[in-house]
Amino acid sequence: MRIDLHTHSTASDGTDTPAGLVSAAADAGIDVLAITDHDTTAGWAEAAAALPSGMRLVRGMEMSCEGRGDDGRPVAVHLLAYLFDPAAHEFAVERERLRDERVARLRAMAGKMEADGLPIDADAVMADAGLSVGRPHLARALVRAGIVDSVGEAFTHLLSTRSPYYVDKADTPLERAVDLVAAAGGVTVIAHARARSRGRLLDLDHIRELAERGLGGLEIDHPDHSPDDAATLRSLTRELGLIGTGSSDYHGANKTIELGRHTTDPDAFDALVERATGVPVL
Secondary structure (H helix, E strand, O other): OOEEOOEOOOOOOOOOOHHHHHHHHHHOOOOEEEEOOEOOOOOHHHHHHOOOOOOEEEEEEEEEEEEEEOOOOEEEEEEEEEOOOOOOHHHHHHHHHHHHHHHHHHHHHHHHHHHOOOOOOHHHHHHHOOOOOOHHHHHHHHHHOOOOOOHHHHHHOOOOOOOOOOOOOOOEEHHHHHHHHHHOOOEEEEOOOOOHHHOOOEOHHHHHHHHHHOOOEEEEEOOOOOHHHHHHHHHHHHHHOOEEEEOOOEOHHHOOOOOOOOOOOHHHHHHHHHHOOOOOOO
16 A cells, blocks of 8 residues: 655645646555645645545645754744644634745745846736745746746755745744644644755754654655654654654655655554544545
């Protein structure tokens, strides 16, 4: 059984529609697919409607959070939230706030570029984006304008945290995020916690603290994890009794990573589902 628990659609920063994502997963031989767009559940209904016989769908989301870095300073962290009730009021309000933060950040970054004479139109970028906008939408605009050659180059230079165009956004503290998802009947898994290529790392002791609070698991096998870092996370899941997952973090044409690059063991998937009380696997 091939289980991919981390993918994106045009509801956030992927390039496949939710239906197209499901179709691509079927073509790739995926048996269980999770749709986990950034800070939104907007793709759930379309993905569910496109689900073919024999494939199961896990409805989820990747939440923008802030944790404690291994240097003691705040660090951006992504938290995968699975099978939560989208109608849970407090969590729904926080998701809307996060999406508003995304819009404000994108407009501010685009505005800085426009002020410097770069041919970037914030309104055009917004029109091209889904319901949860992000830097990849700005990256694609930079490619179309001929300013950079690829989305990767945009992130390395103009969109990096070291760029003069970079603007922070107010993400959800990890502790609150874990609590919100749990209250909505969902299960939380920290995404790509040792992805060194993305910058500073989450303190492992912060993960230990979150495990005591109800964190469900860690994404171990991920394209941005080295074998040594995956081994560190695997050891930590055993130490803390957490669920270990694997996934592709597929974004369609935005990243050269195929569906099913990494997968989750069926026993780990069953353990995740057993903990959820929000919505069922379809």
